[in-house]
Structures are given as C-alpha cells and as structure tokens.
Amino acid sequence: MKRFILAYPYQSSIIRWMIVCFLVVDTGLGQSASSPEKYDTDAAVEAIQLFQVIAEGRAVADAEWERVFREKGYRSYLSYSDSLYKKQLLKRMAALVFDPRRSSERDSVLALPIQLDRQGFELMLAQNLFALSKRLDEAEQFLVNTDFANVLRQADAIARRNLPSTIEAGYDVLKDVQFIVSDADGKVTNHAIVVDVNTALEFGPEGLVNLIAHEFHHDYRGLTLRQPTSAFGHELNRLHQEGVADLIDKDVPPVTRMGLFPESVVALYNDLYMSTPEILKTFADRIDEHIAGDLTQEALNKKLRGYFKFGGHPNGYYMALLIKDELGMPPLLDTYNDPLAFVQLYNQAAKQRGREHVFSDTFIAYALSNY
Numbered sequence: 001m002k003r004f005i006l007a008y009p010y011q012s013s014i015i016r017w018m019i020v021c022f023l024v025v026d027t028g029l030g031q032s033a034s035s036p037e038k039y040d041t042d043a044a045v046e047a048i049q050l051f052q053v054i055a056e057g058r059a060v061a062d063a064e065w066e067r068v069f070r071e072k073g074y075r076s077y078l079s080y081s082d083s084l085y086k087k088q089l090l091k092r093m094a095a096l097v098f099d100p101r102r103s104s105e106r107d108s109v110l111a112l113p114i115q116l117d118r119q120g121f122e123l124m125l126a127q128n129l130f131a132l133s134k135r136l137d138e139a140e141q142f143l144v145n146t147d148f149a150n151v152l153r154q155a156d157a158i159a160r161r162n163l164p165s166t167i168e169a170g171y172d173v174l175k176d177v178q179f180i181v182s183d184a185d186g187k188v189t190n191h192a193i194v195v196d197v198n199t200a201l202e203f204g205p206e207g208l209v210n211l212i213a214h215e216f217h218h219d220y221r222g223l224t225l226r227q228p229t230s231a232f233g234h235e236l237n238r239l240h241q242e243g244v245a246d247l248i249d250k251d252v253p254p255v256t257r258m259g260l261f262p263e264s265v266v267a268l269y270n271d272l273y274m275s276t277p278e279i280l281k282t283f284a285d286r287i288d289e290h291i292a293g294d295l296t297q298e299a300l301n302k303k304l305r306g307y308f309k310f311g312g313h314p315n316g317y318y319m320a321l322l323i324k325d326e327l328g329m330p331p332l333l334d335t336y337n338d339p340l341a342f343v344q345l346y347n348q349a350a351k352q353r354g355r356e357h358v359f360s361d362t363f364i365a366y367a368l369s370n371y
C-alpha cells in the first residue's frame, strides 16, 4: 500500500499546504453534531469517462477536457500552480496510456528509469494512469458505492484523537474531500483535500481513512498555528507539520514500499530518515555560520529554503517518533500547533535517548527569536 503523501524535492513550490483563516465558532454541540459529509467524486467520474472514450479509439475535444477541469476537484488541484502545464500533461499522458493505437510507444515510455525531476514526475503520472487503466471498472464502482460520509467521519475521529480535546469539542471539519485522477498523491489545497482515485484504491478503505485523517490534522492545526515569517521558521514548521501528522498514517521506517513510487525513491526516503541526526546538525551549522557572520541573511535563506526534502516528512517523522518514544504522546498533543515547542521537545527527547543530535542553547535561542 502506498503510505506516503510526499512532495518531490522540486515540487516544494507545488506542495504549499496553504492555510486558510476561518473564524472558528464553537457550536457547543460536540462531535456528534459536527460529522462531516463533504465530499465530491464528480471530477474523478468524469475523467474516467473521458479515458473510456480514448480507450475506444475516439478523440476527446479540448472542450470536453475543459468541462472536466471545471469540476470542483480539478479546480482545487489546478489552483496550486502551473495549471496550464498540469492540464496539458494530464491530456498528453491520458492519450498515451489509453489510446490502444499507441500501446508500444506507451510500453517503452513506461520502461524508462525514473529520476527525481520533472520528467520523473511525468513518468510517475503515466504509471499511475496505467495502473488505473487496469481497473477502471473497479474505480468507477468505488466512486459510486463507497460510503464516503462514513470514511470522512472515521477520518475525522482519528484526526481528533491526535489533537487536544479543545479541538475535539469545538471545531468542525473545514474542507471538502474531492476525488480526481492525477499523480499518485493526496494534497491539502486552500480549498479542499484532493485525493487521486487510484491512490485511494491502492490505500484500501483503512488506508484511505488514515490518509484523510492525516490531511484533517493539517487542517485543524492550521487554524491556530502561528505562521512562520522566515525561511528558517518555514522549515521548522514543515518538520513539525509532517512529523506529527505522519504519526497517524505512516509505518515506521525503513519501509519497503511506497505505493507506485520506484525503489530509488523508497531508498532515498529511508536514507533521509536514517540520516536525520546529520541532516539536523548541518541545518544547525548553517545557523551558527550565520550568527558568526560567515553567512549573510540572504545566503542563509537560500540554503534553508526546501532544505528538508520530501516536504519535511522523513526528518520530521524521525523527530516526532523520538519524542513519542521518550516522552509519550501527551506533550505532542499539547503542542500540536507550536513548531518551536516541537524543537524543544525534540531536544529533551534527544538528550534522554543519547547518541542523537542535540541542538545547542544558541540554536534554540535563535529559533525562539527568528521563527
């Protein structure tokens, strides 16, 4: 099963985890009254219908594609960035994968090695569509027959168990869950939680619940998070955000499989996870160099932006697991919206464990005044 929501390194601008500011009103009605029933499958259903047309050897007019792209799910997905590129890519890969006259060309494309670059992203999209092409009927049945209201209720309950009770009582789920066909991923946008339907099938019912619970956690956390104002703060925030949410839905590394991701990506993820002590030390070294006057603010920012790969997942998860093992879950729950507390808890846990990177007092002081 694919157990990861991750950003490829070059995708850091795409995966922005935009946070919305809502006025939060405590309904006082408790959890039972706030069960979410907000989901939308139209975009995925209509995309699959277009794929079936292509598979019959017929052409799909641009106007037909545009009609699908106007569905809510695609509007959310395309609102990230590069919407023209994403649209063209999806059309191009759908034609390659589903047009029966192009099967030999398709097979040679699917056999190309995947690197972590833009071409790799395109190839993985093609592979995801190809996997979907083998189970289009199953996907349609899934979209029509799944009790998504129940999936969302279960996901919400899990997310709330990983948050303080103040959230449990007072907040309501903020975002719709929308299913589309895209790269193999689930993402939080400023409008919605957008999930690729083949990814949902890969996860299976329980995995899908956990995937959405992970995204709901981001959603609730964003309500009261103090937003970072520096490149440094942004990186700390990413570590914390993904680290604590990964406690909900990720297996403890090393992992052997990450859905449709190639072995090279799985190996890179495991490497990054295991190298967390050195990666944190190098991060702190950059700050020391800056404090010593050897690195200008501009040069520091450049080095820090996107420093933690995979959207912060492997290193943040390493830190969160260390805290959980040494100090238990309660302090992680209490500080669910505070990346600075997360770093300090990590330090306490790292000292207790031994043989881990411990941030210096200078680093902690810098963090507190430069978030």
Ligand SMILES: [Zn+2]
Binding pocket: 005, 214, 215, 218, 241, 242, 245
């Ligand atoms: Zn996440």
